Amino acid sequence: MTNPTEIIPGVIFYSYFSAQRKEKVGFFEHSTLVLQVSGQFTLETTSQKVSMKGGQMLLIRKNQLGEITKTPLEGQDYQTIIICLKDDLLRQVALEQQIDTRRKYTGSSNVLIPENDFLHGFFQSIIPYVRHSDEKITRDMGMLKVREAVQLLLYTLPELKDFLFDFSEPYKMDLEKFMLGNFHFNVPVEKFAQLTGRSLAGFKRDFQKVFNMSPRHWLQEKRLTEARHLIENKQRKPSSIYLELGFESLSHFSHSFKKKFGKAPTEVISTL
Structure with a gap:
């Protein structure tokens, strides 16, 4: 309650x-x-x-x-x-x-x-x-x-x-290190830009250079890859990981997972 x-x-x-x-x-x-x-x-x-x-x-x-x-x-x-x-x-x-x-x-x-x-x-x-x-x-x-x-x-x-009373802007930090450590947080791309000390345009530009894809595409791919690792190697249930990986609903997670890997998360579990 x-x-x-x-x-x-x-x-x-x-x-x-x-x-x-x-x-x-x-x-x-x-x-x-x-x-x-x-x-x-x-x-x-x-x-x-x-x-x-x-x-x-x-x-x-x-x-x-x-x-x-x-x-x-x-x-x-x-x-x-x-x-x-x-x-x-x-x-x-x-x-x-x-x-x-x-x-x-x-x-x-x-x-x-x-x-x-x-x-x-x-x-x-x-x-x-x-x-x-x-x-x-x-x-x-x-x-x-x-x-x-x-x-x-x-x-x-x-x-x-x-x-x-420190009102300074966040300093421009290592983008790759920050994103690899924080990709699972479900926050807008604008917040990731702010936290790494960049404008949105600067963030997208630097992100493309580092990861060779857009932030939204990379976040989706990274979260789904991590989900498959947790399911296959840690025997985690889809219902216990979708929120901690930044997905808003189990149905959205399952649909995205199947679209990328050809199988629903529950089907992956059943083959283990």
Whole structure:
């Protein structure tokens, strides 16, 4: 069962799950603070795997692709609070406090935040709002909570200043390495371009040079080839892999697989 609540549209979210759920989150456009109320939250990117349980906080950096696994623990449901730290608010804070934003952040992309009395109090102050979402919190009060979160993060880990206030564009990275590590994420080509530090036109041009085909064609071929490998060599079921390989539906995956290999995924399984 799923019961997500959007306390302030685009800013503060509350989610609840009573069974394990794995999500191909895809693209984190904004830096995000996750407050874990109960259960276990696991984020996996190409470079990191981070888990936390009730009472812990995780700061996720913007411009990332990642997969989240949400797991209720014995005797408790899964509950989490998500605070979106958008650049427009962070720019306001930087201007008000005259924070230098010229330094580029080079540290970890996902940071577990150590608990202290101030953060614990903040954590507790958010919970009543999300548990009584029918009593609508005003946007102004919600934005004050987001500002409070930023101040407490800086107090707890001053080095997060560069994390939060780095407004530079992603640098132009190795396209082949990035795509081979992230092809399974179901995000638009425009997002892949952004994450590799390119315009859409530049991305398509460089992609053609590296892979000798268009991004959409390569993504389809790569995902289907990986699917066949998982089915034939790992004995994975089609129903368990189509989402993690970036396909939106099992029927679309099966149709594409048969078109490329001449057999439906289930027919490949039956011959093993």
